[in-house]
Amino acid sequence: MNIFVVGGGPSGLLAAAKLSEAGFKVTVIEEHAKVGFPEHCTGIVRENFVSLVGYSDLKSIILAKYTGGYISLELGDEIHHVDTGSIKAVMIDRPLYERLLSDYASCAGAQIMLGKPAKIVRAGDSYVVKLEDQVFKPDLIIGARGPRANPNLKVITGLQAYVLSPKSLEQGSLYVAFSHFFADFFGWMAPYGDGTLVKVGVASANKNLRRSLIKLGQTFLGANYKVKAYFGGLVVVGARELVPNIGGSNYVPIGDEAGLVKPLTGGGLDLGVLGVKILVEDVCQGGLGLEKYRMWLRKSRFRLFEAQILRSILFNPSGINKILLARLLKTQGLGNSLKQADFDDHVGAALKLIPLYLRSSVEGFL
16 A cells, blocks of 8 residues: 655654554655744643654653743733642653654655655545645545634734753743733643743734743743744644544545644643544555544544533633632642543543532632
């Protein structure tokens, strides 16, 4: 079977590596000239991400581990501390992760073509790949081109920066801030190393992201922090329709292109890995129709749609919503409830918090 993967990001490269290892002929076409760049995200993933990917020597990509963090519901107001007592998330070096996946894929026999923009185009009842003046019709086309390739997705812009802090932030803690400066999303800070190295990010419907990022940095770090470099990209916050793009005929999307991104955080690395594992299993079982993968994609999209509804409630800028959230953050047992929850399943985590949420609300109004 001849397989083309259009897009050399984390999902595309992982699919190429796994399929090549299974004995398939795989070609990866990536528009950028260098694997891993431009960098798009902070790289916060679930604590068992490395074991989920399935390569034992990936431990080198882990930069930090987090058990909880600090939450501000408005910059300058009270900051709430939440700690679960166990590792719930880790930060990975995403560029290094992608380079290692590229090495795995190449070593397994995949052909990787860099600096080659390609298009997936419908041709009759199937799809073809157009690359410059060439047209290819492989047995299977995997679309891994990111959110720009899926017009059904709702996106906002994110801006991030590598920052050198004048003071060491608490290791093991993420810093999250909600504010009118970050309309429709939030700001975050993720320390690593000795705590003076920090990835700072904001995503918002507001246009002046750099001003918002500077305000966030000043709130937590003071005025003397140094920005070493900026990076960023689109943040997926939902979909316009419940029915996902599941492809057709000889084409299927994975990762961001498939909408496998969590609306509450914009993170999709974990879901991308899960999708690749099911896709590869389906291909190896000989089903070119990929019905198992397409069915999983439908179910995942429905779950993400539930999270999208939850997002519209939690990110509602109304004052009453912030009052209830403040009471929840002060409620005893919050850390223990979050310890039992799966941070990668936002709907499931929310269901565990509902009793605490209701109790804090009732107690607050009595």
